Amino acid sequence: MENNVSHSSEEAAIASICENFRTHQSGCFVLDKDDASGVATLTICNPTRKNAISGSMMVQLRDTITQLEQWQQGKAVIIYGAEGSFCSGGDMNTVRQITTTEGGRQMSILMQYNLKRLQNLHLLTVALIQGKAIGGGAELTTACDFRLMTKRAQLGFVHVRMGITPGWGGGSRLVKLLGPSLALDLLTSGKQLNGDEAKRIGLVNDVLDCDENDIDDVLLKCKQWLQQYVKGAPETIRAIKAIVVSAMDNTLPDALKKELEIFLTVWGGPMHRNALSQNLKHR
Numbered sequence: 092m093e094n095n096v097s098h099s100s101e102e103a104a105i106a107s108i109c110e111n112f113r114t115h116q117s118g119c120f121v122l123d124k125d126d127a128s129g130v131a132t133l134t135i136c137n138p139t140r141k142n143a144i145s146g147s148m149m150v151q152l153r154d155t156i157t158q159l160e161q162w163q164q165g166k167a168v169i170i171y172g173a174e175g176s177f178c179s180g181g182d183m184n185t186v187r188q189i190t191t192t193e194g195g196r197q198m199s200i201l202m203q204y205n206l207k208r209l210q211n212l213h214l215l216t217v218a219l220i221q222g223k224a225i226g227g228g229a230e231l232t233t234a235c236d237f238r239l240m241t242k243r244a245q246l247g248f249v250h251v252r253m254g255i256t257p258g259w260g261g262g263s264r265l266v267k268l269l270g271p272s273l274a275l276d277l278l279t280s281g282k283q284l285n286g287d288e289a290k291r292i293g294l295v296n297d298v299l300d301c302d303e304n305d306i307d308d309v310l311l312k313c314k315q316w317l318q319q320y321v322k323g324a325p326e327t328i329r330a331i332k333a334i335v336v337s338a339m340d341n342t343l344p345d346a347l348k349k350e351l352e353i354f355l356t357v358w359g360g361p362m363h364r365n366a367l368s369q370n371l372k373h374r
């Protein structure tokens with residue numbers, strides 16, 4: 092009961108922020124779900140501003156994540172930027188109009204809400220980074236399960252150069268991903284890493300060998316890379332993802348309880364029985 096009340100008051104606060112932010116219009120997100128493969132693409136589309144995220148896009152991201160949450164056949168979503176660049180963070184045209192403490196609070200609350208829901212999705216999420224992922228764009232990548240870069244792409248938490256800190260959740264997530272020392276290195280220097288550098292410190296999973304000027308080739312190579320993770324059934328992937336999400340948020344004793352609960356949703360189910368009947372060998 093208490094949880095429901097706090098959930099609905101959070102939703103009401105988010106709805107009120109959305110009313111303010113939807114007036115800062117430019118760009119959009121484009122979602123393309125492919126039921127046959129279970130792999131969707133989500134394009135950050137504001138190319139004349141290097142795919143900066145405007146107020147209206149922050150609102151649209153909330154609604155797009157709702158669509159993904161409802162996609163039962165889905166297994167994964169690839170997030171990438173239109174026209175060869177990932178995302179240049181907050182759209183300056185929006186940001187310049189919300190420089191009050193209240194404006195900053197509202198943007199942070201809305202984007203933290205969006206990125207937390209993105210992180211909690213039942214789907215595997217991949218940030219496919221071409222060109223630049225900077226500021227809020229770099230923060231967005233930290234809420235994804237996997238990060239892939241093309242060789243010439245650059246990823247940087249450049250906030251310090253603007254006299255600000257991350258505010259979309261990327262600072263805290265970076266510490267969880269890399270530990271405090273490496274996170275401080277990136278956050279206080281504002282340095283930008285290329286694919287090889289980011290892979291060396293474990294910030295990205297892989298550097299794609301692809302023709303960076305050809306988005307069809309970049310997407311193809313990304314989908315080929317993803318194949319190794321989407322062979323399971325949607326229900327199994329969802330259950331595995333739920334264990335990982337729970338382990339990130341909970342203490343070990345609570346995560347173990349949750350793991351038992353999730354395990355029992357698949358144990359003895361039709362797929363499990365079928366696998367047992369086949370006497371599989373995992374050679």
Ligand SMILES: CC[C@H](C(=O)O)C(=O)SCCNC(=O)CCNC(=O)[C@H](O)C(C)(C)COP(=O)(O)OP(=O)(O)OC[C@H]1O[C@@H](n2cnc3c(N)ncnc32)[C@H](O)[C@@H]1OP(=O)(O)O
Binds near residue numbers: 139249253
């Ligand atoms: C908590 C999040 C935080 C926030 O909300 O503020 C952040 O995200 S901090 C980071 C904010 N982002 C920036 O400071 C990006 C500034 N832009 C650049 O550094 C460069 O434009 C770059 C590296 C993204 C691309 O450089 P490049 O030489 O390839 O292209 P141009 O500079 O010519 O850019 C083309 C065109 O895009 C406009 N642009 C780029 N980024 C943004 C942005 N974030 N918001 C609005 N517009 C953006 C740029 O001004 C150019 O427009 P033009 O009219 O042609 O001058």
